[in-house]
Amino acid sequence: MTRDEQRPDLDQAARLVAESRRRAEQDAREARERARSKYSLAAMLRRLREENGFEAIMNDAFGGRRD
Structure with missing residues (x-):
């Protein structure tokens, strides 16, 4: 196989790597956003629980901690 024959395979591999990296970065962004959203929801529920005496x-x- 000549160098010119190998080139398309290398170009395709480079494109696949770049595409995979973009997907991984997007997945990481979405995971951070979901985590941030869940943390915010948990904080809001905790605050409401404390404010309303629940x-x-x-x-x-249920015999929880005594203050």
Whole structure:
């Protein structure tokens, strides 16, 4: 196989690597966004639980920590 015959395979491999890298970067961005969203939701629920006294009710009902 000559050098010119190998070139298309190398070009295709380079394109596949670049495409794979772009997909991996996009997947990482989406995963970070999902994690950020879930963290925000958890923080909001924690704050609501503390503000409305639900935490104290649950602790009293199920023997949770005593303050």
